[in-house]
Amino acid sequence: MLQVSRPTISDVARAAGVSKGAVSFALNNRPGVAADTRERILAAARELGWTPSSRARALSVSRAFAVGLVLARKPETLRADPFFPSFIAGVEQELAAHDYALLLQVVADQQREHDSYRRLAHGGRVDGVFVTDLLVDDPRIALLAEIGVPAVVVGPALGGGFFPAVGVDDxxxxxxxxxxxxxxxxxxxxxxxxxxxxxxxxxxxxxxxxxxxxxxxxxxxxxxxxxxxxxxxxxxxxxxxxxxxxxxxxxxxxxxxxxxxxxxxxxxxxxxxxxxxxxxxxxxxxxxxxxxxxxxxTDVVAWGGAAARRLLELVDGREATEPDLESPRLVVRASTGAPAR
Amino acid sequence: MLQVSRPTISDVARAAGVSKGAVSFALNNRPGVAADTRERILAAARELGWTPSSRARALSVSRAFAVGLVLARKPETLRADPFFPSFIAGVEQELAAHDYALLLQVVADQQREHDSYRRLAHGGRVDGVFVTDLLVDDPRIALLAEIGVPAVVVGPALGGGFFPAVGVDDxxxxxxxxxxxxxxxxxxxxxxxxxxxxxxxxxxxxxxxxxxxxxxxxxxxxxxxxxxxxxxxxxxxxxxxxxxxxxxxxxxxxxxxxxxxxxxxxxxxxxxxxxxxxxxxxxxxxxxxxxxxxxxxTDVVAWGGAAARRLLELVDGREATEPDLESPRLVVRASTGAPAR
DNA sequence: CGCTCCCTCTAAACCGGTTTAGTGCTGCAG
DNA sequence: CTGCAGCACTAAACCGGTTTAGAGGGAGCG
The missing domain is CATH 3.40.50.2300 (Response regulator)
Incomplete structure (x- = not known):
């Protein structure tokens, strides 16, 4: 289990005979690097098996490249609910495309939930959060607004409208x-x-x-x-x-x-x-x-995807694209029929 | 949504009239700081609403303070499975106690799963990973061993024994x-x-x-x-x-x-x-x-807790404490009875 | 009185990236 | 031939913590 220390960008720079900055530019394919130099740098990086350190990147660009989902549920009520696995699958699809990660927390009670949001957002572990299981007059809205973290309410828009809501209206x-x-x-x-x-x-x-x-x-x-x-x-x-x-x-x-x-x-x-x-x-x-x-x-997977898309837009300060989620549809099977006279 | 820039440790240092180093020592209550100075520093930190930046901490101590769970499942098969919500709840309880976070990824196929582990572990986003849904002769074991990331196999110990396995034998x-x-x-x-x-x-x-x-x-x-x-x-x-x-x-x-x-x-x-x-x-x-x-x-929540404990021990290089998970027990209800003669 | 030792605290290096200011060189216009 | 633009690249600062080397000062001891 010995942790071999990974090559850093400086190692790549040395190997390619250029400066750290040049390597950074080449790897993020930005202009200002000659084609052959760029090639040499990429080759060196490949050679050394270099991978960017997300920790260093997170610090230098002041972004966590992660969003958070806090579930305030008791394990018993969580396990019977098929919503979350599907929702998370949808979220993940979208996040993965943008190299974002999902940070999940499951907390027992509301107080811990608040602490959880605080630590996550205030400490800079995440760039945004989802708010699920919205309560009527949910106190989390005020909390998150105070912390100043981008958030997306998952569900119908009854959160006071401070944060955008993405949801299938049931x-x-x-x-x-x-x-x-x-x-x-x-x-x-x-x-x-x-x-x-x-x-x-x-x-x-x-x-x-x-x-x-x-x-x-x-x-x-x-x-x-x-x-x-x-x-x-x-x-x-x-x-x-x-x-x-x-x-x-x-x-x-x-x-x-x-x-x-x-x-x-x-x-x-x-x-x-x-x-x-x-x-x-x-x-x-x-x-x-x-x-x-x-x-x-309801297409919960698509819902998760839409929620994630909206949150990333919010984080990036981009314009909102309207999600087109299909309405829930009734699937008629044999448990319903005409009443006995 | 304006992101007020959080106070840094330097702000606290300035407010308390000491150096950054002193603040760091005081906040991690380490010896070498006079009681009254420590008090003054803590007061300043409280006053300013300072929270440690997990990004900076992660970089400086070379730890992500997060572990990863990669689920290689199609959303359809994921949603019907009550195992994961319970398992994750158990994992979380344990992680929260150590201020660790859980990074979840849901991927569609095996190739992506490998990429996922690579990015997660190699890029330093996580300090360890869980391996679930173990396959017979699972190729992930070799991959993770090659990456050199601590891992815990969730389930019976058939992974070749390279990584510790935590699981209820079914x-x-x-x-x-x-x-x-x-x-x-x-x-x-x-x-x-x-x-x-x-x-x-x-x-x-x-x-x-x-x-x-x-x-x-x-x-x-x-x-x-x-x-x-x-x-x-x-x-x-x-x-x-x-x-x-x-x-x-x-x-x-x-x-x-x-x-x-x-x-x-x-x-x-x-x-x-x-x-x-x-x-x-x-x-x-x-x-x-x-x-x-x-x-x-099976007590899946306890199982998740035990798996998380073992993984954290591995990450910290601590000694393994033997988990005492109770065996699965048969709950007899009315769907079983004597056969008709 | 001078020496050592310990305690408290500071300055600076470090983690590994990104980004900015600036330098040297080439090439083209005047 | 000079002047200037622009390209390719370097050096260094920066993100916000942790950690180490070492400075300064007071107490204890010979």
Whole structure:
């Protein structure tokens, strides 16, 4: 494991018989170096196996060439969420193209999250950050504004607009789901909502309520959860126990919807005969449960890419290019059908 | 977004009326600074809101204070895998305690993966790396050895032993699952395996075969998959179509097991009456499908912590402390039962 | 009183790049 | 032949910390 010390730019300079500066110019192919000299320098660099030290570069150009993502989640709620792996994959694709790196932090609570942002941004480890899991009136916005670090809000633009937001608006997706149920003839449509503290919990609930209202239907029952399978199952039991149970339920994510399917199955409630079920996220498993789950799909990878692109633009002070993210689309499968008469 | 230039150590020195060196000593509470001077320096630093520049520190001490994790996965297969979020959470807990950061890269193919490691380690962005998804005869081991970067193999120690391996051996878990089925009276026990190219695909299959052999039972049918729900469903159909279908199936992960449950359900095959099903991973949803899934649970968060600890020890040249990771344990739920006579 | 030793602190080198000011040389116009 | 522009390149400063060599001063000891 002995760390052979890597050749530096000075070694290359000596080998090529020129000065450090000339080497730097040649390697960043900048004008002011004769073609043959440049060739000689590149050859020397290749010969020595020289690689630029990102540490030195970061210091001299005052850039970290990295952006940060802080996840304030407990491991349990993180592992059930298929959003982040996809999102990060999208982010990475874009970052890699610009030789940027992604610095990830997972923190347990909010206080640590703030410290985390401070250390990352203030200490110059990153040039910008993503803000995910946006809360209603999120305190991080003020913090990041105070630190003065470029940031991009991942999700619908409810952050007060101080930072640009890049996100797929989930309202049309939920609206499409509810409309689909209305079209099938349902009139008692319930919602199993995510935490009201989260923007994406609230907005999905709103979309549900608004679509019902627009169709002139009464707002059905709604149960708030923490996005976990456990709470989704509990919510389903609550709904089925109502004097007038709903004939359809729109869940805020797939995991809860699948748990709901299992509860219905265990109780002998036929899906979709007696109960229609809709998820959100269109996870890989959605198509492979019984009955296959109707769900709302979003291209999360593209979303991650767009968010990263916007953040890099912000960091570079470039003009914003408008991302064209496709709207979420409803994937109809066998878990939804006409209500029993 | 105007980037106010942060105060440097020189600013603090000027404010406190001492030299840069003295400030550095005081801030790293090292001997050789008088108590009152130290106090004055700390006060000045606090006053100015000084934060160390990790860039400068990294250059001067020749350390990145970061480790890298490169995931060579397609986004689709990444998002279904609950392993990484948990693992990363565990890694982070440990890294945060030592003020280390995690640099994540997601790359599409193997060539890029190699480039990725090269840039990361050779360029000095990280002080060490994790190697996950170990392949049988993994070429990365040689690459990393050549680069000379400390590395920790995540998983059972089959990497040739050049780098330390930290991992929960999955064999006892699979063995326990197979034994559980044997104890229930099953004799035709199939396996839906992961890709043979992966160490954890191969080792689970081996454990299954060995446990059957040890019990004097014939090796049941085995279908190789790519770990996806789709392939798990297909494998299940293959098995159920056999002239003599198995009475129990051990799946290499939960997602495939759940897809298998759905296939059985769709075909009217009763679980566990006609078919017992065992998963691996014990995902959040496992307890909430119908019937609840018997599965093998591992404390992945602890695993991540142990891997990070070992890597930091390696980076610091410290002695290895033996991690005490608990063995995987079988969580018996309702998807397994005695075979029909 | 003079010497050594220790403690505190300063000056300067260093990490490995980037960037700026400036030098020497060539070539062309006047 | 001189003047000046412009190219190719060098020397040195700079980024912001850490670290080493050494200076200065007071205490303890002979």
């Amino acid at each position: 309202k049309p997706g939920v609206a499409a789901a509810v409309q689909h149920l209305i079209d099938l003839g349902h009139t008692r449509i319930a919602h199993v909502a995510g935490p009201a503290a989260y923007v994406h919990g609230t907005s999905r609930k709103q979309a549900w309520a608004e679509t019902l209202a627009a169709a002139g239907l009464p707002e059905g029952p709604c149960v708030e959860t923490d996005f976990s399978a456990e709470s989704g199952a509990a919510a389903t039991r609550t709904l089925l126990d109502l004097a007038e149970p709903p004939t359809a339920v729109v869940y805020a994510n797939d995991v809860m919807a699948m748990a709901g399917l299992a509860v219905a199955h265990a109780r002998g409630v036929d899906v979709p005969g007696e109960l229609s079920v809709v998820g959100y996220e269109d996870t890989e498993l959605a198509a492979h449960v019984q009955p296959p789950l109707t769900s709302v799909a | 064999k006892p878990g699979v063995a326990a699952a197979v034994q559980h089925l044997i104890d229930l009276g099953h004799t035709r026990i199939a396996h839906v395996a992961g890709p043979a190219a992966y160490v954890h695909g191969t080792s689970r299959k081996q454990a299954w075969a060995e446990t059957l052999a040890a019990a004097g039972l014939p090796e049941g049918p085995c279908v190789e998959t790519d770990f996806s729900a789709e392939s798990g469903a297909a494998a299940t159909r293959t098995l159920l179509d056999l002239a003599e279908p198995p009475t129990a199936v051990v799946y290499a992960n939960d997602v495939m097991a759940m897809a298998g449950l759905a296939v059985a359900h769709a075909r009217g095959v009763d679980v566990p009456g006609e078919l017992s099903v065992v998963g691996y991973e014990d995902t959040e949803l496992a307890a909430h499908v119908q019937p609840p899934l018997t599965s093998v649970a």
